[in-house]
Amino acid sequence: METSELRKAGLKATLPRLKILEILQANKDDHLSAEDVYRLLLEEDEDVGLATIYRVLAQFEDAGLVVRRHFEEGHALFELAEIGPHDHIVCLGCGKVEEFSDENLVNRLGEIAKELGYEMHNHTLVLYGQCSDDNCPRRAKSRPV
Amino acid sequence: METSELRKAGLKATLPRLKILEILQANKDDHLSAEDVYRLLLEEDEDVGLATIYRVLAQFEDAGLVVRRHFEEGHALFELAEIGPHDHIVCLGCGKVEEFSDENLVNRLGEIAKELGYEMHNHTLVLYGQCSDDNCPRRAKSRPV
DNA sequence: ATAGCTGCAAAACCTTTGCAATCAA
DNA sequence: TTGATTGCAAAGGTTTTGCAGCTAT
Numbered sequence: 001m002e003t004s005e006l007r008k009a010g011l012k013a014t015l016p017r018l019k020i021l022e023i024l025q026a027n028k029d030d031h032l033s034a035e036d037v038y039r040l041l042l043e044e045d046e047d048v049g050l051a052t053i054y055r056v057l058a059q060f061e062d063a064g065l066v067v068r069r070h071f072e073e074g075h076a077l078f079e080l081a082e083i084g085p086h087d088h089i090v091c092l093g094c095g096k097v098e099e100f101s102d103e104n105l106v107n108r109l110g111e112i113a114k115e116l117g118y119e120m121h122n123h124t125l126v127l128y129g130q131c132s133d134d135n136c137p138r139r140a141k142s143r144p145v
Numbered sequence: 146m147e148t149s150e151l152r153k154a155g156l157k158a159t160l161p162r163l164k165i166l167e168i169l170q171a172n173k174d175d176h177l178s179a180e181d182v183y184r185l186l187l188e189e190d191e192d193v194g195l196a197t198i199y200r201v202l203a204q205f206e207d208a209g210l211v212v213r214r215h216f217e218e219g220h221a222l223f224e225l226a227e228i229g230p231h232d233h234i235v236c237l238g239c240g241k242v243e244e245f246s247d248e249n250l251v252n253r254l255g256e257i258a259k260e261l262g263y264e265m266h267n268h269t270l271v272l273y274g275q276c277s278d279d280n281c282p283r284r285a286k287s288r289p290v
Numbered sequence: 291a292t293a294g295c296t297g298c299a300a301a302a303c304c305t306t307t308g309c310a311a312t313c314a315a
Numbered sequence: 316t317t318g319a320t321t322g323c324a325a326a327g328g329t330t331t332t333g334c335a336g337c338t339a340t
Contacts, residue, residue: 070215118274129263194297
């Protein structure tokens with residue numbers, strides 16, 4: 001039950017919070033903006049204010065339930081915090097996205113951070129390349145390094 | 146002469162554009178927001194509108210002269226486009242951004258891509274952590290890994 | 291001369307906040 | 316009951332845009 005997840009985070013199990021959690025779980029492969037969550041809730045006839053969504057997402061972030069990302073766009077995207085692989089490789093030819101994880105690599109990143117005088121909390125890594133699928137159109141835009 | 150850089154990009158060599166280029170070059174180790182550029186220009190008694198700065202930075206971006214980045218904060222940061230890849234580390238406490246590069250790491254990324262069946266062309270990597278500056282407010286939201 | 295550029299002010303966005311009403315425990 | 320939570324509306328901060336005047340070529 002999600003109720004206990006919320007309790008564990010020190011949050012009362014209110015309807016808006018449960019609904020927002022549901023939306024995130026139902027879309028766990030996507031990155032949702034606050035607006036996205038708002039729209040998805042409206043589609044289910046759940047009437048939750050946008051301000052509440054921002055507040056709840058911030059609380060979830062503090063509780064470690066979700067991660068807030070800033071990509072190229074001018075707004076934040078949220079996704080459920082996951083255990084497990086969370087780096088991405090994107091094919092410049094066919095656009096497919098795969099996930100991977102490499103513990104050694106992550107350890108190395110932590111070392112690099114330490115050398116720079118930081119305690120690493122997190123990272124984002126995306127590799128861009130050309131896959132070797134036979135049916136990949138190979139429209140890669142940049143040259144290999 | 147910077148004038149020719151601008152001409153090559155199809156932009157008239159106006160005073161605001163030259164001044165903005167100068168500011169970027171004089172601060173090439175930093176990541177500047179539009180406000181930062183605005184403030185730095187005011188300090189030199191150069192009266193350039195903020196709207197112009199946004200417009201010029203967007204034009205520079207289109208021309209490939211600068212790169213726009215979105216880190217944790219709610220605004221964009223700009224830097225001169227550089228030769229060669231470089232990665233970033235962001236302090237979750239005070240928001241400062243530093244650059245680093247590690248050739249071994251990049252080689253390792255290439256290997257990982259190859260293992261996954263890709264030929265790597267490019268990558269983006271951002272480490273998030275807590276710096277050890279005495280005056281860092283340490284508002285980091287997530288836990289160390 | 292003229293197409294392009296600038297500054298200003300207003301608008302458009304995304305996000306946060308104050309407050310009175312409501313709700314979970 | 317009581318402190319936490321919500322919705323609304325208003326405010327905050329960043330970025331874009333319309334337009335009249337100015338500038339580089």
